[in-house]
Amino acid sequence: MATPLSADALVAALKKEGVTVVEHAGWRTHNRNAKGAWGPVNGVMIHHTVTSGTAATVSLCYNGRSDLPGPLCHGVIAKDGTVHLVGNGRANHAGLGDADVLAATVAERSTLPSPRRQSTDGNTHFYGFECENLGDGRDPWPEAQLTAITKASAAICRAHGWSAASVIGHKEWTSTKIDPVGFTMASLRTRITSRLASGASAGSPSPGSPGAAHQPFPGADWFRKKPKSAIVTAMGKRLAAEGCSAYSSGPGPQWTDADRASYAKWQRKLGYTGTDADGWPGTTSWNALKVPASR
Template sequence: MAPAMSAGAFLHALKAEGLTVVEVGNWRDHHRNSKGPWGPVHGVMIHHTVTKGSARTVEICRKGYAGLPGPLCHGVITKDGRVHLVGYGRANHAGLGDDDVLRAVIAEQGLPADNEANTDGNRHFYGFECENLGDGKDPWPAVQLEAIERAAAAVCRYHGWDERSVIGHMEWQPGKVDPRGFTMSSMRGRIGDRLGSKASAAPAPAPLPAPRRPVVDLSRLVAAARTNPRQSGQPVTYAGVRTVEAALVDQGLLAKRYSDGHYGTTTIAAYSAWQRHLGYRGTDADGIPGKASLVKLGQRHGFDVKD
């Protein structure tokens, strides 16, 4: 049983994780505690807002709208990576969800399918709303994805939880699709890396045979990367390019419309951003894959690498 941290401890935890935090109005005392209990807390829930424009998004999440009073979360993560604190305590963000999912979160085990709405999630989850239209086309900037990672890790670090305590709304309540545009599996991988836990999900009962992981041939990928398809009549390409492009899309570094199987200038720029995310600079971040950076991308997005 974990009591919720104080508002001050919540603020301190976010800042200690390296986040830029904006305190909005009387956020510490803005809550729905009169409508039901707040705590014990068991996890963190991630949402997308289906809104456009940071100022409007923060205002809606703070005040709510007809039929659903605010606050609609504890923190709003805008596209610039800032976390806007709009309320603290019970918030209208999770709604009713599956008690089997809650038990798995508490046990830090793999999640079952959510097929019931019988448990009060507003009581048990910290909530972060993330500015995005949720149409699968609106991009997720790298700085925003990193802020989601850091915010969730900050809460987990305080409570001693691992990344399996972080779920998406879509994993809690039947019919929900948020967050859309990245996978919660990849986000939990990022959070696990940050926490240093690298916990592996518990196997589901009677598991199906695991699908074969794609294998990306590094030498063929480099050949494709060094060939400009707009200037060459026969660009070097193969299925591994699409695998890498899909990972870059999932990472929030490449727009889906550019995931066309040709390692062109846009893909080079996206891979360069991935290299910089890993700490590479100068010619080491030229967008041409090296084995170390490609292996790390594969670890997060489910493919293997061969030389």
């Protein structure tokens, strides 16, 4: 559960991940917020468009249809891998879905239940990417497009400290939809997991590489496994330097409840509240801490 990214934060996250972004006029204030809540957000939903041609697809997703006003997503991912931003806020992309699927996504379970009910408003809880494809099982998915889907999903997951389990397909949300067709969501989540584990966001040197002044975010899952690492020690020292220590003795290298309590203090210092200040590191708060890179 998280507060939606601002327009600036979303663009920055996508570009840092190496995504080619096109911002369409008015997208920052183009939304359906007057019709319902936008957030807290819990995941990313992937769709196919059943359209051909990038310009026509972007126009449709921006403007919508007579029976469904736009925006129909937050970003359109074209065949060439470009992400076209068309909306910021509530978008008409997810519709009603299963509350049990939402609960499994929030918990980041590796297996989702089969959707049976249309009881929960997904437009409140999910970022949506419409991917240009006819959805007939024959229209190809170019590698550039699959890579962009991976990068865009990973960018949002990094920003919120989510794992790949927070990325679902429309067909996993409701039994009334089949998208995406042409690749499996399991294969996409595997790609996203690999990217998050590699720390491969653009402009972020790998841990220990020459010129890496600060430690890149290791990923939310890394901390939940209670690691024993010099990174934990370096983090603890930075938390103490920022006046956010809950340690009774020196920090690290083993992750403990004291590390989590200290990190929660840091999150509150940054202005986070509620579940956003639960002590589990996320990308934004981690980058702000400026933990020295492990050598």
